[in-house]
Amino acid sequence: MNDHGLIIGLESRLLNAWPSFDYQAYDGWILRFANGYSKRANSATPLLPHAALDEELLDYMIARFVEANVRPTFRLNGLQAADVDERLRLRGFKEIEPTHVLVAPIPQADCEPDPEVELAPQASKRWVREAAASYGGDKSDDETLMKIVSRIRQKAAFATLSLDDKPVAWGLGVVERGYVGLYDIVVAPDLRGIGLGRRVVSSLMAWGCGQGAHSAYLQVREENEVAHSLYRALGFEIAYGYRHRVMPGRSS
Incomplete structure (x- = not known):
């Protein structure tokens, strides 16, 4: 129930x-x-x-x-x-x-984000353009994505992980009343499966911890077993569907 x-x-x-x-x-x-x-x-x-x-x-x-x-x-x-x-x-x-x-408790002992993951309080045109392009398909519309994220009124963090000064993974964290929501976690298509997404997620959870969040939540399709495996390893469990x-x- x-x-x-x-x-x-x-x-x-x-x-x-x-x-x-x-x-x-x-x-x-x-x-x-x-x-x-x-x-x-x-x-x-x-x-x-x-x-x-x-x-x-x-x-x-x-x-x-x-x-x-x-x-x-x-x-x-x-x-x-x-x-x-x-x-x-x-x-x-x-x-x-x-x-x-999915929901996971945030370890309160470690509220330090990965120093190589840049966290910005607002979305830059570059963040929106590159995140949308890595999504591709019907989510490649960077103009509409910018309109959406520009409307966020809660405290937010726009994450970018770079390798050799090239952005390769992105994510969004939004904190409200003890929870940090994780959105738009995406990795460059040619670099998936090597742990970059995990670094972005962990950093946004740590950032949320620093903002007073005790838990993190996110949404993932049932069929995406690769993502489910990652999130299980980070302590996420199904809250509802x-x-x-x-x-x-x-x-x-």
């Missing part, structure tokens, strides 16, 4: 750490839009236990997605009413990208 208090607490922090451009609230649900960049910033998410979704509200929210030119997407984190998933399935919404939210239900496109 999911811990609703933990889910609400972490989901609230996530909303603040990864801001969208537009927010709309409907009966325990929050709709977020950010020009389609990342599903978590462009989806309907329940924020109250047993958030209900009848046909009328579903149709209304679908229309809001269409107006925003965003694919209708519901991010189901366990707070929704028991019949919501089946209702969406019957309406043709496809289940994709099951994801885990979420999955997306998306309206099929014309080609689906």
Whole structure:
């Protein structure tokens, strides 16, 4: 059984750490839009236990997605009413990208980041450009990424790890009320698997410790066993999961 208090607490922090451009609230649900960049910033998410979704509200929210030119997407984190998933399935919404939210305690004995990991309080154009390029695909839009991270109002650290003066790994930490959220952990494609991501994560956790955080959280897709292995080694455990239900496109 999911811990609703933990889910609400972490989901609230996530909303603040990864801001969208537009927010709309409907009966325990929050709709977020950010020009389609990342599903978590462009989806309907329940924020109250047993958030209900009848046909009328579903149709209304679908229309809001269409107006925003965003694919209708519901991010189901366990707070929704028991019949919501089946209702969406019957309406043709496809289940994709099951994801885990992981949490780990931060060792309080070591709050010193890796000295080779540069931590900046604000995103530079270079950080955004290089991190987006290493992500590639639909997350290579550096202009939208800059708009998102520029909206962060919590204390943040933008991490860059360089080898021979060349940036090769990036990450973002956002601290709020005892937790540091880890976002956009990415390593240059040709240098993955040699521990660079671990150094960035460890440094952001240490930074969070210095800001008063006792725990770290992050999100990783269920299928990403390489990342799960890394995070298990750093003490992360599954707190809860979420999955997306998306309206099929014309080609689906």
